[in-house]
Amino acid sequence: MLGKLATYLRICGHDAAYALDRGVEADDAVADLAASEGRTLLTRDESLARDVDDAILLTARDVGEQLRELSAAGVDVSIADPPRRCGRCNGPLDRVAAAVDLPTYAPDPADTGVWRCLDCGQCFWKGSHWDDVRERLPD
Ligand SMILES: [Zn+2]
DSSP, X not given: XXXXXXXXXXXXXXXXXXXXXGTOOSHHHHHHHHHHTTOOEEESOHHHHHHOSSXXXXXXXXXXXXXXXXXXXXXXXXXXXXXXXXXTTOOBEEEOOSOSSXXXXXXXXXXXXXXXXXXXXXXXESSHHHHHHHHHSOO
């Protein structure tokens, strides 16, 4: 339900696991996973938020509003610069030094910072997507 939010939180440098990415769906399993990995549980499910000690209940449907709710709850939702987490899979990012094995549409790392996910290989740089994300984050 909060997959889009997970992507934004990763862009903000948070280690944000998404339950469905992990094949976990049942409330009990989600609660157990959060507890065993020491994670704060973000959910729009009131009963789940009540059952878990370290949980933040979100009410908004829109990801921009959800980010504002998190900011109000004390979560840092400013964009991570340099980026640290893969928005797609939550893997750690590594700065790319040279244009080897980069997709053809990627900028030259000599001109623009490019980062690659160590887990899934996705490449990131500060392009138009970066600006879109920055605009959605609360001030
Ligand atoms: Zn990745």
